[in-house]
Amino acid sequence: MTSFLRSDRSRPVAVWLFAVAALVLAMVVVGGATRLTGSGLSITEWKPISGVLPPMSDAAWAAEFARYRQIPQYAEVNRGMSLAAFQSIYWWEWAHRLLGRLLGAAFLAPFIYFLVRRQLPNRLIWRCAALFVLGGLQGVVGWWMVASGLADRVSVAPERLMVHLGLAFALFAALIWTGLDAWAGGVRQSAPSRWTRYAGVLLAMVYLQVLLGALVAGNDAGFAYNDWPLMNGAFWPADYAGAGLWATIAHSQAAVQLHHRLWAYALVIAALVSAVGAARSRYLATETKALAIAVGAAVLLQALLGIATLMMAAPIGMAIAHQLAAALLVALAVAFAWRARRP
Known part of the structure; x- marks a missing residue:
C-alpha cells in the first residue's frame, strides 16, 4: 500500500519545476531581445495552434508582410522595409511565441505524468495547476499587449508591457518557490x-x-x-x-x-x-x-x-x-x- 502514498517531497518534481523556471527565464531574455530589436509587432495575428508553423512559401511570406504593412509601425517607423528585413524581425517574434508553446508543453506533460505516477505531493497539486493557468494567462496577456500596438501606436502600450513582464516574473518566482517546497518538504x-x-x-x-x-x-x-x-x-x-x-x-x-x-x-x-x-x-x-x-x-x-x-x-x-x-x-x-x- 505504501507505493500508493504520496510523499511530502519529490526531488524529480523539484527538478522539473526548476527546469520550467529556466525556460521562463529564457522566455524573458528572448522577449527582451524581441522588444529591443523592434520585432514584437511583426506577427499581427494570434494563432495559438496554426501559428506554430512559420510561413512555408513565398506567397505565405508575402501575405505576412502585407499584413505588417497595414499597421502604424510600418508606416511611421519602417516604411520601405525590404522583405528580408521583415523576415529578420519576424523570426524573433516567432521564436518568442514558439518558446511559449514549448514552455506550456514542458509543464503540462510532466505534470500529468507525476499525477498519474502519484509522485506529486498532495499539497502541491492545486498549486501546480494554478501555475499552469497562470502560464496560459500569460499567453493571453501577451496578445493583449501586442494588440495595443497594431492600431494607434508604433509600439506596445507601456502599462501592458509591465503587466506582461510582471506576470512572467511572478510565474518565475512561483516556480522557484514551489520547486524549493518540492525539494525540501513542507516544514x-x-x-x-x-x-x-x-x-x-x-x-x-x-x-x-x-x-x-x-x-x-x-x-x-x-x-x-x-x-x-x-x-x-x-x-x-x-x-x-x-x-x-x-x-x-x-x-x-x-x-x-x-x-x-x-x-x-x-x-x-x-x-x-x-x-x-x-x-x-x-x-x-x-x-x-x-x-x-x-x-x-x-x-x-x-x-x-x-x-x-x-x-x-x-x-x-x-x-x-x-x-x-x-x-x-x-x-x-x-x-x-x-x-x-x-x-
Whole structure:
C-alpha cells in the first residue's frame, strides 16, 4: 500500500519545476531581445495552434508582410522595409511565441505524468495547476499587449508591457518557490519571525523594481537622460509631469526613469542593511545568512549594471544582461524569503 502514498517531497518534481523556471527565464531574455530589436509587432495575428508553423512559401511570406504593412509601425517607423528585413524581425517574434508553446508543453506533460505516477505531493497539486493557468494567462496577456500596438501606436502600450513582464516574473518566482517546497518538504516555522518579514519585504521591493523597469523599457526611457547621477544636469527633470497622473506615472520618460532610479537607491540600502544584519545575526541559519548576503551583493551589482547600461544608452547586449541579472536577483530574493520561513 505504501507505493500508493504520496510523499511530502519529490526531488524529480523539484527538478522539473526548476527546469520550467529556466525556460521562463529564457522566455524573458528572448522577449527582451524581441522588444529591443523592434520585432514584437511583426506577427499581427494570434494563432495559438496554426501559428506554430512559420510561413512555408513565398506567397505565405508575402501575405505576412502585407499584413505588417497595414499597421502604424510600418508606416511611421519602417516604411520601405525590404522583405528580408521583415523576415529578420519576424523570426524573433516567432521564436518568442514558439518558446511559449514549448514552455506550456514542458509543464503540462510532466505534470500529468507525476499525477498519474502519484509522485506529486498532495499539497502541491492545486498549486501546480494554478501555475499552469497562470502560464496560459500569460499567453493571453501577451496578445493583449501586442494588440495595443497594431492600431494607434508604433509600439506596445507601456502599462501592458509591465503587466506582461510582471506576470512572467511572478510565474518565475512561483516556480522557484514551489520547486524549493518540492525539494525540501513542507516544514516551516510555526510563526513568522522578524527575518521572515524582512525577506518578504525585500522580495516585494525587488518585484516592484522589475515593474518600474518594465515601464522604462516600454517608454524607451533608457535612450534618454543618459547622465548619472543627474538627469540632463538636474536631479528632478523639468519635463517630469505628463498630461495627467496616469500619463506621468506610465507614459512620461522622465518620470518612469526617475522612479526607477529612486526605487533602486531604496532597494540598495534595504538589501545592504539586510545583508549586514544577517551576517551579524547569531540566530539565523548559515544558509539564510548566505542568501541574505547574496541578495545584497546581487542588488548592488544590478544597480551598477543598470547605471552602466543607462550611460551607454542601452545597447542591446547590456540591456539584455540587465534584464537577465534582474531575473537572477528575483531568484535569489525568492530563495532568501523561502529559507527565512524555515527553522
